[in-house]
Amino acid sequence: MTSMTLNAGAAVPAQDKTNSATDLPNKPATESTSVKTQEDIAETVGSPFCDEAKLRMRNVNVFYGEAQAIHDVSLDIGRNQVVAMIGPSGCGKSTFLRCLNRMNDTIEGCRVEGDLTLDGEAIYGPKVDVVPLRARVGMVFQKPNPFPKSIYDNVAYGPKIHGIASRRAELDEIVENSLRRAGLWDEVKDRLDKPGTGLSGGQQQRLCIARAIAVSPEVILMDEPCSALDPIATARIEELIHELRENYTIAIVTHSMQQAARVSQRTAYFHLGKLVEVNDTETVFTNPEHDLTEAYITGRFG
Amino acid sequence: MTDLTQSNLTQKEVRERIESRLASRHRKEKIFRGFGIASIAFGILAVVVLFTDIISKGSSAFVQTDIELKVTYDPDTLGIDTVDDESLAWANFDAVIRNALRERFPDVSGRRDKRELYSLVSNGAGFELRERLQQNPELLGKTETLWFNADDDVDTYVKSLSKSEEGFLGRTSEQKAGWIKSLLATGELEKRFNTTFFTNGDSREPEQAGIRAALMGSLFTLLVTLALSFPIGVAAAIYLEEFAPKNRWTDLIEVNINNLAAVPSIVFGLLGLAIFINFFELPRSAPLVGGLVLTLMTLPTIIISSRAALKSVPPSIREAAMGMGASRMQVVLHHVLPLAMPGMLTGAIIGMAQALGETAPLLMIGMVAFIVDVPHGITDPSTVLPVQIFLWADSPERAFVERTSAAIMVLLAVLITMNTCAVWLRKKLERRW
Numbered sequence: 001m002t003s004m005t006l007n008a009g010a011a012v013p014a015q016d017k018t019n020s021a022t023d024l025p026n027k028p029a030t031e032s033t034s035v036k037t038q039e040d041i042a043e044t045v046g047s048p049f050c051d052e053a054k055l056r057m058r059n060v061n062v063f064y065g066e067a068q069a070i071h072d073v074s075l076d077i078g079r080n081q082v083v084a085m086i087g088p089s090g091c092g093k094s095t096f097l098r099c100l101n102r103m104n105d106t107i108e109g110c111r112v113e114g115d116l117t118l119d120g121e122a123i124y125g126p127k128v129d130v131v132p133l134r135a136r137v138g139m140v141f142q143k144p145n146p147f148p149k150s151i152y153d154n155v156a157y158g159p160k161i162h163g164i165a166s167r168r169a170e171l172d173e174i175v176e177n178s179l180r181r182a183g184l185w186d187e188v189k190d191r192l193d194k195p196g197t198g199l200s201g202g203q204q205q206r207l208c209i210a211r212a213i214a215v216s217p218e219v220i221l222m223d224e225p226c227s228a229l230d231p232i233a234t235a236r237i238e239e240l241i242h243e244l245r246e247n248y249t250i251a252i253v254t255h256s257m258q259q260a261a262r263v264s265q266r267t268a269y270f271h272l273g274k275l276v277e278v279n280d281t282e283t284v285f286t287n288p289e290h291d292l293t294e295a296y297i298t299g300r301f302g
Numbered sequence: 303m304t305d306l307t308q309s310n311l312t313q314k315e316v317r318e319r320i321e322s323r324l325a326s327r328h329r330k331e332k333i334f335r336g337f338g339i340a341s342i343a344f345g346i347l348a349v350v351v352l353f354t355d356i357i358s359k360g361s362s363a364f365v366q367t368d369i370e371l372k373v374t375y376d377p378d379t380l381g382i383d384t385v386d387d388e389s390l391a392w393a394n395f396d397a398v399i400r401n402a403l404r405e406r407f408p409d410v411s412g413r414r415d416k417r418e419l420y421s422l423v424s425n426g427a428g429f430e431l432r433e434r435l436q437q438n439p440e441l442l443g444k445t446e447t448l449w450f451n452a453d454d455d456v457d458t459y460v461k462s463l464s465k466s467e468e469g470f471l472g473r474t475s476e477q478k479a480g481w482i483k484s485l486l487a488t489g490e491l492e493k494r495f496n497t498t499f500f501t502n503g504d505s506r507e508p509e510q511a512g513i514r515a516a517l518m519g520s521l522f523t524l525l526v527t528l529a530l531s532f533p534i535g536v537a538a539a540i541y542l543e544e545f546a547p548k549n550r551w552t553d554l555i556e557v558n559i560n561n562l563a564a565v566p567s568i569v570f571g572l573l574g575l576a577i578f579i580n581f582f583e584l585p586r587s588a589p590l591v592g593g594l595v596l597t598l599m600t601l602p603t604i605i606i607s608s609r610a611a612l613k614s615v616p617p618s619i620r621e622a623a624m625g626m627g628a629s630r631m632q633v634v635l636h637h638v639l640p641l642a643m644p645g646m647l648t649g650a651i652i653g654m655a656q657a658l659g660e661t662a663p664l665l666m667i668g669m670v671a672f673i674v675d676v677p678h679g680i681t682d683p684s685t686v687l688p689v690q691i692f693l694w695a696d697s698p699e700r701a702f703v704e705r706t707s708a709a710i711m712v713l714l715a716v717l718i719t720m721n722t723c724a725v726w727l728r729k730k731l732e733r734r735w
Contacts, residue, residue: 108548134627145618147637158626
């Protein structure tokens with residue numbers, strides 16, 4: 001079925017020189033050039049696979065009713081790696097991300113095919129319970145969506161429903177640690193009982209990150225976490241992603257190529273539901289292999 | 303292509319076109335606002351007219367003309383020696399009242415005149431005396447001064463005196479009017495707060511008729527309705543909105559629920575008669591059956607409004623909870639339900655208010671019967687406020703006119719209280735996100 005050349009040996013070790021990739025071509029398109037977007041993207045170029053994969057996806061197809069949103073995507077996400085997914089709107093990167101913790105289950109008529117594994121265990125196996133799966137694979141959404149509860153309750157919610165903390169003191173500790181790791185503790189420690197919705201947008205998003213890491217997930221999925229934030233809040237979140245990488249595997253969907261360049265080790269470029277190119281971030285932004293990738297990162301469309 | 307058509311016009315031409323239409327745009331807006339204000343004014347006017355009419359007619363029912371009599375608990379007149387339940391049942395308390403009246407007007411003679419004299423006092427006065435003696439047996443043989451309800455004709459006449467000099471005589475004779483005036487002059491006849499109206503059940507005699515039975519009946523009926531329709535309605539709404547797959551069956555169910563909301567209520571009454579009374583043999587005229595029937599009637603309202611409330615909860619909250627690994631039940635119970643609660647409560651209160659004012663289906667299950675006793679439970683025969691209003695509006699006695707309006711006032715008061723509760727609850731539960 002797949003005509004992909006499986007060169008799993010050509011895994012690219014995670015590179016830490018991400019900051020060098022910030023000065024990228026980002027000139028706005030002077031005039032709309034028509035790119036041949038319908039050209040057949042037969043296979044993913046670059047290196048979609050890696051040795052020490054936390055998440056392994058093979059030949060993933062996603063359908064919304066009759067419409068196919070994802071076409072035969074294969075990708076590995078390495079342990080303690082940040083993988084950025086970029087691409088024009090509607091290219092399926094969010095859909096793909098939501099497959100990883102089965103958030104697509106809640107969408108009527110959504111069907112996922114293919115092999116997806118987390119540490120070798122099938123994500124879509126018949127006996128898989130989504131509750132523990134989502135505790136292992138946390139998610140941060142595009143729009144900050146704290147619960148209309150207190151800051152404390154927001155963070156404590158996950159540990160509570162999963163029965164992680166047995167005592168109040170333990171729960172307090174989890175809440176404090178999570179807020180500290182999300183870089184929010186100093187700002188909110190005096191008002192933990194105030195509603196989380198009363199925080200600023202950037203603080204809300206960090207609260208959502210604190211909420212997600214409170215259950216000690218192994219993977220964190222971020223769906224455009226900074227799209228509603230100002231540059232300062234964005235910078236803080238990016239810093240945070242950087243720190244979180246030591247303990248977590250992170251998949252992030254973003255519309256900002258600078259952001260992808262700053263935070264990720266590997267970048268996947270999606271186009272019309274197909275995975276066009278996966279490479280280490282520096283390669284994608286400096287020397288993309290595929291024409292479409294180049295067209296996108298140079299701002300010729302998107 | 304729009305670029306092309308636009309570029310054919312100069313900026314000046316575009317501005318001119320906009321300005322030429324400005325006046326008509328403003329005019330349309332003004333007309334629309336005018337219509338809005340007019341309709342609101344009309345609505346307020348209608349409410350004011352309704353309320354003034356009802357209050358002006360009904361407020362007089364909250365006072366009742368009472369008559370002061372010096373009664374002697376004479377054992378001979380009563381025909382008893384001791385005070386016990388059996389002898390009290392036989393005792394002639396009416397004679398005591400008659401004696402008291404004859405004593406007050408010693409020069410009245412002749413059978414007809416005497417009968418006229420006796421009709422000054424409500425014929426419930428004897429029962430009042432009996433109760434009093436039953437509670438205070440030591441009064442036997444003694445004399446005391448008591449206030450009794452006057453007859454409804456007296457009441458009507460006395461109340462009409464305040465409106466015009468000669469008053470409305472109706473069935474009252476000139477002679478009786480003379481007695482009444484003399485009693486009024488000495489202060490033995492007086493308008494007092496009408497406690498009977500709030501403590502008694504229905505009666506053929508207007509001065510003894512009260513709304514207590516109907517009020518309690520309404521209360522019990524509503525309790526049954528609320529206890530059944532709210533949990534069932536909310537559960538159905540949650541299932542349909544959050545759990546049920548969207549397929550042809552759920553579509554069919556949804557269409558049918560919407561249709562049920564439009565079914566004439568009397569049909570539910572017939573259904574209740576056929577199923578609850580004839581098949582399950584539940585007691586007739588009981589708040590239990592009334593509540594069951596009204597539950598059927600209010601369920602669609604509650605389900606529809608609850609579903610709307612659930613729909614209005616932002617999906618981001620659901621996603622957030624689900625992303626944390628909450629099960630569907632937890633998502634609903636911890637996050638969706640608290641946010642949807644105010645809307646659900648509003649729907650429930652609207653349904654309850656509808657149920658409170660419902661008459662037709664209750665006629666079918668026998669709650670229209672003439673019931674004097676105040677119900678003490680959901681299986682006691684009873685009637686409800688709107689049915690009571692219907693019954694009194696149908697009565698020929700003039701004194702029932704004001705009581706009808708007074709009952710409407712009580713019904714409106716209950717409704718306003720319920721709505722206030724709803725607003726208060728909603729404000730209390732409402733959360734921002």
